[in-house]
Structures are given as structure tokens and as C-alpha cells.
Amino acid sequence: MIMYTFNTRMQNSVRVLQRGLRNIGKANVFVKKENKYTNLPFAKTLLTIAIGGGVFTTAMIGAWITVQPEQIEEHHCQCSCAARIQTFDLASKTYDTTVGRDEFFMGMPLLRWWLLRSAKGNVLELAAGTGSNLSYYPSDCQVTATDASRSMLQKAATKINDTKKKNVLLLRVAVEDIPRLLLHTENNKRFDTVVDTFGLCSVEDPILALRTAQAACVHPTSSRILLLEHGRSYFSWINHHLDKYAAKHLQKWGCSWNRDILQIVKDAGLIIESSSRWHFGTTYLIIARPNPDFVSPATTPNTAAVSSSSKFSSAVE
Secondary structure (H helix, E strand, O other), X not given: OHHHHHHHHHHHHHHHHHXXXXXXXXXXXXXXXXXXXXXXXXXXXXXXXXXXXXHHHHHHHHHHHHOOOOOHHHOOOOOOHHHHHHHHHHHHHHHHHXXXXXXXXXXXXXXXXXXXXXXXXXXXXXXXXXXXXXXXXXXXXXXXXEEOOHHHHHHHHHHHHHHOOOOEEEEEOOHHHHHHHHHOOHHHOOEOEEEEEOOHHXXXXXXXXXXXXXXXXXXXXXXXEEEEEEOOOOOHHHHHHHHHOHHHHHHHHOOOOOOOHHXXXXXXXXXXXXXXXXXXXXXXXXXXXXXXXXXXXXXXXXXXXXXXXXXXXXXXX
């Protein structure tokens, strides 16, 4: 009796399996019977297994990536200022095409617009590059855009003509040399707004850069520092990727893309008014005030950190 029952069940199972196999190749996983749709048992089971297997596999891969140890030996990749400038000079011809396309699909133009609508008065832009921000400044702003790369600024000069911006001055000067630039301006000129977009990744000392930005502010309460940067993510698996390829990315683009931007901002002493993060936490949008300890309009800026060989000049001389 037991053997008979077992054989009967086996035969039934085989018949169900055969029916299911005959229907695997069909486009529909349902058959119409008496104007009602009835699930095919095998197709339903197959679909359930496929979905479950996919979810399980994805979860396992995600968990494996998440728990991988971060390669801290590559966190602090170094690149000299001269090497970065050379990299940007070489990249200037195709920079807008390659980087601009990626920025468009990531919504960066909207973030630039949202940030720069807060700019006012006399504006100092650090690491202006090819002038991606020029078209977003309010019309009443007086903009001094600086960069260490002459080739980048020559690209920016063409955008001034395209956007018909008349109140923009381009200067070739490294961020580290801004204090010396201030000494050469009339009445030791200071600024109402200091802007840096994706520049903290391309300087040797980002904390010094932000302290220089604060020194360039005209007043500790009325001045604003506007930052749009990229760096470390919320997620360890993304940080693992950034750390793993940091050296190669730095060599190709002159960019240290795995810096902890919020920690840098705090270490520089900025007073954050608002901040938000996008793209899995890798893009930072920050509006801050300068720390009063670094703003002294009535005194000469500290130039001790400025190289004796520093130079600045017009980008289109």
C-alpha cells in the first residue's frame, strides 16, 4: 500500500512536471480557460524561484561588498600642485565635454543654480576651472574667478563672451596664493561671497583652502561661503570603491575623490548654516559663514603659508 501510494504520487509529480515543461517556452505564463485566467503551477513555481534567487543573490553580493575592509593605505594619496596644474592644462580641451555630460545626467546644473542664487555682492570663486558657474551668478554680482590653470581659464574666457557677462574678472592664481592676491588689491579688498565648487578635491591642503576663503570674507556675519563638493559616501561599499581607485583617479584627473568633506569643513572652522547630501552622500551642498577667528578685515592677511615663488596674473594676458 505504501509503495502504491508512493508510485502514484511520483507519477502525478512527473505528469505535472511534464505539463510545466511544455509551457516553459510559451510567452504567457497564464492559460485562458472558460474566460478565466488560471496560473500554471510549474510556471508560477519557476517564477517564484527565479525572483527569490535573484533577491538572495543580490543581497549576498551587497553584503559581501559592504563588509569588505576599506583600503586605508590609499586614503591619503598625494599629488603636487604643479602636477595637478599640468593635469588640468592637459584636460582642459575635453573637460567640458566629458565632465559636463556626466554632470548633466547627475543634475549638477540644478544644484549649481540652487547654490549660486545665494551669491551676492563681490564674489570670489576659488578653482573656477572652465567657468561652469559663470552663467548661474545673479546679474548684480561682481565676480573674481580664480584658478591655477591657465588653459582652464582660457576656456572660461570664451564663456564670458557667450554669456555676455561684463562684471567678471579672471585671474590665474592658486588657492594657496589668495592671501597675496588680497595684498595686491585696492584697500585690501574682501568679498561678500566666496564660492568653491568641486575644488576641495583638487588642492593639496583643503583645510588651508577653506581658511583662506574665510580670510577673504569682508565680514564674519554678513559674508557667506558656498560649497558644492564631492567626497566620501554614506555607504562603506561606495567608500571602498573610492579608496580602491583613489590613486588612479588622482593621476588621471588631479582629483582626490575620497575626502571627508564634512570633516574638512569642520576642521577648517566654518560655521555651517545648511547642508545636504546627494548621490548616495557623495555630493555635498553647503552654505556656511566664516569663523570670526579667521576674518580680520582691518589687518593684513597672514601670508606665511604662501610660497615665495607664487605668481598670479590675468588669464587672458
